[in-house]
Amino acid sequence: MQDEIKLPLLSAEALSRLIRGREVSCREVVEATLAQIDRFNGPLNAFALVDRDGALAAADAADGLLRSGGEVGPLHGVPFTVKDLIDTAGVETAFGSHLMQGNVPLRDAVCVQRMKEAGAILLGKTTTPEFAGSVLTESIRYGVTRNPWDAAYSSGGSSGGSGVAVASGFGPLSLATDGAGSARIPASCCGVLGLKLTMGRIPHELAPDLFGNFTHMGAMTRTVGDLALMLNAMSGPHSGDPWSVGRDWPAVTVPDVQDVDLKPKRALYFDRIGNPLLARQTAEFCGQALNTLRNLGLSVDEHTGDVDWGIDASRTIMRGLMSARMAQFSAVDRKRMGPSMQASITEGEKMAAEAMKMAPILRSQLFRQVEDLLCQHDLLISPTVSGPPPKTDADPLGEYYVDGQPVGDLRSGWFTYPTPFNLTGHPAISIPIGLTEEGLPIGIHAVAHWGREQDLIDLAVALSGHYRWEDAWPPFLEASVS
Numbered sequence: 001m002q003d004e005i006k007l008p009l010l011s012a013e014a015l016s017r018l019i020r021g022r023e024v025s026c027r028e029v030v031e032a033t034l035a036q037i038d039r040f041n042g043p044l045n046a047f048a049l050v051d052r053d054g055a056l057a058a059a060d061a062a063d064g065l066l067r068s069g070g071e072v073g074p075l076h077g078v079p080f081t082v083k084d085l086i087d088t089a090g091v092e093t094a095f096g097s098h099l100m101q102g103n104v105p106l107r108d109a110v111c112v113q114r115m116k117e118a119g120a121i122l123l124g125k126t127t128t129p130e131f132a133g134s135v136l137t138e139s140i141r142y143g144v145t146r147n148p149w150d151a152a153y154s155s156g157g158s159s160g161g162s163g164v165a166v167a168s169g170f171g172p173l174s175l176a177t178d179g180a181g182s183a184r185i186p187a188s189c190c191g192v193l194g195l196k197l198t199m200g201r202i203p204h205e206l207a208p209d210l211f212g213n214f215t216h217m218g219a220m221t222r223t224v225g226d227l228a229l230m231l232n233a234m235s236g237p238h239s240g241d242p243w244s245v246g247r248d249w250p251a252v253t254v255p256d257v258q259d260v261d262l263k264p265k266r267a268l269y270f271d272r273i274g275n276p277l278l279a280r281q282t283a284e285f286c287g288q289a290l291n292t293l294r295n296l297g298l299s300v301d302e303h304t305g306d307v308d309w310g311i312d313a314s315r316t317i318m319r320g321l322m323s324a325r326m327a328q329f330s331a332v333d334r335k336r337m338g339p340s341m342q343a344s345i346t347e348g349e350k351m352a353a354e355a356m357k358m359a360p361i362l363r364s365q366l367f368r369q370v371e372d373l374l375c376q377h378d379l380l381i382s383p384t385v386s387g388p389p390p391k392t393d394a395d396p397l398g399e400y401y402v403d404g405q406p407v408g409d410l411r412s413g414w415f416t417y418p419t420p421f422n423l424t425g426h427p428a429i430s431i432p433i434g435l436t437e438e439g440l441p442i443g444i445h446a447v448a449h450w451g452r453e454q455d456l457i458d459l460a461v462a463l464s465g466h467y468r469w470e471d472a473w474p475p476f477l478e479a480s481v482s
Helices: 012-020 026-044 052-067 110-117 160-167 184-190 224-234 280-295 311-328 339-349 353-375 420-424 453-464 475-481
Strands: 047-050 079-083 121-126 150-154 173-178 193-196 216-221 266-269 299-302 379-383 428-435 441-448
Touching: 012 026, 012 224, 026 047, 026 052, 026 079, 026 121, 047 160, 052 121, 079 160, 110 121, 110 173, 110 224, 121 160, 160 173, 160 184, 160 216, 173 193, 173 224, 184 193, 184 216, 184 428, 184 441, 193 224, 193 453, 216 224, 224 453, 266 280, 280 299, 280 379, 280 428, 280 441, 280 453, 311 339, 311 353, 311 420, 353 379, 353 420, 379 453, 428 453, 441 453
Parallel strands: 079 121, 079 173, 266 299, 266 379
Antiparallel strands: 047 121, 173 216, 193 216, 193 428, 379 441, 428 441
């Protein structure tokens, strides 16, 4: 039997090789991962629930299939987790809210179904703020999810539980959602990869507004190879999502570091996207990463001048949709929600009619603007967020500070970078590039043309040769790694 502490620290690719080679059983992998969760999750709070019995039963079935010589998928026996916004058959999907207690879907979301068809084993549901209404992962039902690198800081959100799970060895793969950076922000905060796919590449048939949808399915992993495995397993059209219908999504491949050719590609770098300040250490790490990419042959231009990134339009669209969705709940029900959620609903209800009418037009203008920027470039690059994550006791609607300077709330001063590309549908990724002097991760953000996830994979591979984030674990895990 493999060391139960070391198994959870392996990639999905490595686990798959061990399982297929009969060096370890699926049950041993799941048991070791559950033991990792039991040992380390307590102070981090990454899970809404752990489906221990279901995971062990699935592992036994997976082992039986191997013994019988049956056909197995590329993720056979590999544990994965799912954000508590995504439907999982027979397992509660509570949206981080008391109001959804007992909501047990009868069927899996398409993305979950495809992960299972590839052989992956569901471990449980990761935490989210109530109805994903905050960029910090905290709710009155599940409490605060803490950063694995320093528990005094937030994990980011709204897929914070997924970021913590992947960073802490609670399963190498996590399925997230991304409505305003919700996979990329916690990826940056937790030192892992976070990928938002092109609109429709992974079907999101559960979106409340299918045709106006801006929430993408996201994948979070520690390694580029694992990211490609997830992407390829879940990609493909589905009749439930009009953005996915009729599209041909080519599989991505993961080249060796020495085979990545960035010379033909051009990138445009933005040090700010609608925010007033960028933290010194974040700027320095991004500068170093850009120099690394230039040395690898990437042509990088630095953008100057003003660009309207539609931050206000984004807020209007998101808050307006949130208030419409929450109209199903009575005034009595709303009092059971957390204060930040109640405030978000109220803000949405007060949105001016003129702003709401203009929002779809502004979204179209933003798409055309991004396409214009990409006419002469393959990639748009920026920081993922403007500075380190807030402390866990921070007010999600309060002031955020960059190097001691107030810059507005989190939406206007911290996570402006990923948000525009939810509205435009372009694929985007957050890639770890180092740790601050305080030991908190920093990520760099890249956006590619529609359907060109391969360019993002190539960029991540190129940076992986110089920023060995796969080998870097939070301090509390160092003893397990050594």
